Amino acid sequence: MATGSNYVSVSRRPPDVEDYIDMLRRYRSWIIGPAFAGLVVSVVVSFLWPDTYRSTAVLRITPPKVSERLVPSEMSQRMSERLNQMQQEILSRGQLTALIKQPALDLYKKEQQQKPLEDVVTDMRNKYIQIHILNVPGSDTAGKVASAFSITFEYIDRYKAKQVVDQLVSKFMEQNIKVLQNNTRATTAFLDDELKTAADHLNELSQKITKFKMENQGKLPEQAQANVAMVNSLQQAVATENEGLNRTTNERMMKESQINGLQNELAYQSQHVEDTVLTGGGPGQLSVKNQRLVELERELSNLNTQLSEARKMYRDDYPPIKSMMAKIDNLQKQKEDVEGRELAASALAGPAGPTPPTAVRVTNPQVQQRMEDLKNQIASAKTALTITNNEIQSRQNHITELNRRILEYQVRIEAAPLNEQQYAQLMGDYQLAKAQYDEFTKRKEQSDTQESMNEHQAGGTRPAKDWNCSTRPLYRSSLSSLSVANGLASVRRSVSCSESHSRAPRR
Template identity: 25%
Template sequence: MLGHRTLTLEDYVSILKRRGWMILIPVIILPIIAFAATFLVAPQYLSQTLVIIEGQKVPDNYVKPVISSDLDSRLASMKEQILSRSSIQPIIERYNLYSGKSMSMDDRIDLARRSIEIKPIASEIAHSSGLPGFFVSFKAGDAHTAQLVCGDITSLFLGENLRSREASAQGTTDFLKSQLADAKRNLDEHDAKLANFQRQYIGRLPGEEQPNVNMLTSLNTQLDAATQALSRMEQDKAYEEAMLAQQSQSFQSSSTAGLSQPGTRQTRELELQSLLSQEADLTSHYTADYPDVIAVKRKVADLRREIARTPTVTGAQVSVAFPNRNDSMAVQQLRAQIHSAEIGIQAKRKDQAQIQSQIGMYQSRIQSSPLVEQEYKELTRDYQTAQTFYDDLLTKMNQSKMATDLEKRQQGEQFRVMDEPNLPDAPFSPKRSVFVMGGLVGGLALGLLTVGLFEYSDTSLRNERDVWAFTKLPTLGVIAFSDVISDVAPQGRFALLRRSFSRRLSKPSATPVGG
């Protein structure tokens, strides 16, 4: 009564005793059929090689590798390149793969790709980075062909790794070289701008403020000394002219006029000396734009013009302009001293003018230093940035050159064949043990399914639980097994049971129910 009531362990044992042959037959037949089918499947031979990945032979502290991409990604990229049509088709044509099948070249290429397997080896060392190596395998119908094709594919991996690393290193070097040339041009431009700026503002550059202040202080001291010396020289000259006027005898007739004129001139010259001393004192403390300095300079200029317009009719001047052979020795000495004093005064005034010009120049430098310093900082900042960028690129390019040379000499990371492609002794597939095991499992499943279907469709009543599940009526009694009933046909047997049940049900309801 499978499917009509819950089965117990006794039910399962009973079913197994009745229908065990339905399970045993497919369990025996299907493995035999599967084993026989292995002789009908074309054998496949698997050739495999081991490629290990050797690190760079030169320590990274000396030559840093320029290829920083992950090995897994590079291996995947190389796999796609090697499995491309341009790489697979020559191998198919060289060994005439899958020629016995009526397939197009595209189908043959797809079949070859499925026959190639790249299996990375996971590192067993804890905290290790990268892959220690990978397996390359190829399946073919002939053992020798599988070995040769596996060797060719491995050679493609080795060559592609060398080409890709060398091309990557060379590309990095070329890129850095072009960037370095641009950085050098940029650095030269900033260098030229900085040099022109230094030539244009020489003496006003940052760091020269204190020397300019010291020089300005020294020039002011020199100007004071020159002004005082000029004042003394003019006083000496005025005294000598007065002495000459007193001793000159050639202009006695005009003594009255001559005495009034020199006195006026001497007074103005003394006033000029006082103004010059005042100007030197103010200049040492203030700039040329200070109002008092401008006023004093204006007075000095006006007084000098008045002195220049004063008629030179004094006795000393006439004597100097027109020397007389009858003059005494003292008069001649005075004239010589006056002439020498005039020359010294002119030289001292020239020195004074030069010092004042230098003072104005240094004052202008000090005043313009903040603006020059700001512009100079901008230029030097751009120059330092360009210089740092250039030095960094130069270092990287030198490292890239060494890495490129290392790759060309095959001293960098390399793929090395640890085990050559093997010549398989036995076919990789079909595996007879797998086929037999599959047949065994399939036969068992088929037998169980057959038994289940038969039991589900079987309506025989074999025990009290079957009666209760079929009629939902309690059992009043159990009829013992009889040989007579066993000889009756199944239809008659079922009718007999029905009549027996009818008689039991027709008894009075007071009759106790049997368990």
């Protein structure tokens, strides 16, 4: 009968300090050996490995001597932008190739034999040349104004490393001034073109506005209030002229009525210039027509003339016409009474004379004098009537001219809204063009000033301090550290192995 296998159950416990001390004592050769070997190898390699030196220069961007409140500086652009712009030129393939091939430097001779020159240039740019922005206390390095940056170059020859950094610093300083000048010149040329374009556009708009004003003289929106005021003034002048015309027309009617009355009276007096005189009772006795009768006849003639003129304008029931008709009837009765008394007196005087009376036609001197006066009055009245007619014609012409001007201004007022939009657009374009022209003029002046400042080196890059080369090999310390790390790693592996071994199950 087969017996089964006997297994020993071993309980494991976590190792304590004594266990670790025991493991170190048992496996000390495995720990010290690799650590010592790594130290020896690293020391040998570090001494045999060629030294690499690092040369560093710090350059500071100094502000311009002229205040930026007076002239904005081109240096206010971001540090990264300026560095990229200069770095692309300085670290280009052609520049670095020329730097490597310089007889005084003759860099990377061994590397040139092992790989193409393009790869050497690429490694030099990407691995051995480093450019960094530095945070200088008290400067604005948060992203606006460049303050300082460092140039670092690593090489196995400390003197050549310093010479390379010297040349890179010189190139950066030269390139910085060149970049500033190129940027300023490009800006100035651009602003010249833009300023010329803006000036041409401004002149074109000015000519359009002048042409528009000439074509729409008096129809501009800004003249609307003046046009309305002028229309009101002209309308008041027309009203005044109409009043004067009505007054002058009434005066003409009165003068015409006066002339008609005088002409009627003259006609009447011409019919009665000779009177009938009765002779008898003795030589030299003359009985002239009664003077009262002559005055009554004259008054009747005047009233009849006025009545005829008034009837042209009013009806017979008009009160003044009724009054004139009553006066005419009264004067007619008085005339008849005077004639009756004169005839009665003549009849009574007839039988007393020795001889019967004889009728004789003689000229009445009073009537003749009255006729001369009437002719003079008629001539004066006609002269005054001519003056009145001329005044009426002048007023009518003036009223016609005023109405024509009123119509002209009304046309302007009606046309103003049609031109307002076009005029407003022209003025708006002109104001924008004027503002753009002023802005370009200001920028052009600033650019010219900045260009002059750049030519006189008013601002730029300069070394912040003298740079020096490190005499400490970079890679030797690194290799020593690497050997110690390898030794510690070996110790850890040994300890781990011993720990695993101590924890292995026992049979």
